[in-house]
Amino acid sequence: MKKSIIISIVTILVLVFGISMAMAATDQPGSESDPVVTKSYVDSRTSYSPISLTAGQKLIGGEGTEIILRSGEATAIDNGANGVSDLTAGTDLTTGSQVAVNHLLLVPRNDDRGITATTDIWVMIRGTYTIQ
Structure with a gap:
């Protein structure tokens, strides 16, 4: 009985870890979810003139x-x-x-x-x- 509970918990943890790693891998630099911006764009948003x-x-x-x-x-x-x-x-x-x-x-x-x-x-x- 205890062995099956431990196996179930480990399985759930592995699934959660795997899903989070898969989601993190989709955010590639330059993608729509993680766009690359230029220095001039950042300067225009953060600098006072x-x-x-x-x-x-x-x-x-x-x-x-x-x-x-x-x-x-x-x-x-x-x-x-x-x-x-x-x-x-x-x-x-x-x-x-x-x-x-x-x-x-x-x-x-x-x-x-x-x-x-x-x-x-x-x-x-x-x-x-x-x-x-």
Whole structure:
């Protein structure tokens, strides 16, 4: 009786191990389940770019755009219903709200949200944007 239980347990363990090894073998580098990406693609997703704006210019972010004000003064631009997310402070910045230096801002959707430079500014940005 004990011998048959041990044999059953060993058989189940071997099957589970075999199935997991077979599944791991299907994830070949470059396959659809494990694609190869280029360095430029990774850099575009992980690097911030510095840009400067002059007083009065508007920076409108696309969906998921991240903005960090590094110098100067700027105010937020909302979409009429919701503001720009200040992830550092945990607040929603509506139009006219002062943007704090070195705070991480997130534009949640592509609906004309961003910042207005009230003085000449430098920002670090990651994502799509337009300058008006």
